[in-house]
Amino acid sequence: xxxxxxxxxxxxxxxxxxxxxxxxxxxxxxxxxxxxxxxxxxxxxxxxxxxxxxxxxxxxxxxxxxxxxx
Numbered sequence: 001x002x003x004x005x006x007x008x009x010x011x012x013x014x015x016x017x018x019x020x021x022x023x024x025x026x027x028x029x030x031x032x033x034x035x036x037x038x039x040x041x042x043x044x045x046x047x048x049x050x051x052x053x054x055x056x057x058x059x060x061x062x063x064x065x066x067x068x069x070x
Contacts, residue, residue, distance in 0.1 A: 003030050012041045016064045045069040 009028040015021040028038045043059035044050070046069040050057045059067070 001031055004033050004036075006031050006036055007033060008037050008039060010039045010041075012039075013043070015040060016042050016059070016066045016068065019065065021066055042066075042068045 009031050011024065011028060015024060018024050025038065025040070029036075032038060043064070045059075045067040050059065
């Protein structure tokens with residue numbers, strides 16, 4: 001993938017699985033044109049769903065290394 005080649009890079013439910021999400025974001029930004037966007041979607045730790053499900057929240061799966069909130 002060429003640096004500066006993309007208008008948009010989308011990381012949808014990716015960052016919570018990576019050992020170094022900061023590096024992934026920096027790498028995604030490098031792939032974008034100067035006016036490009038990086039769009040990120042992650043489970044929200046402070047969401048209504050997490051509070052309602054409690055310890056049974058599906059995002060507590062063992063393959064999630066990180067938890068994010070607004």
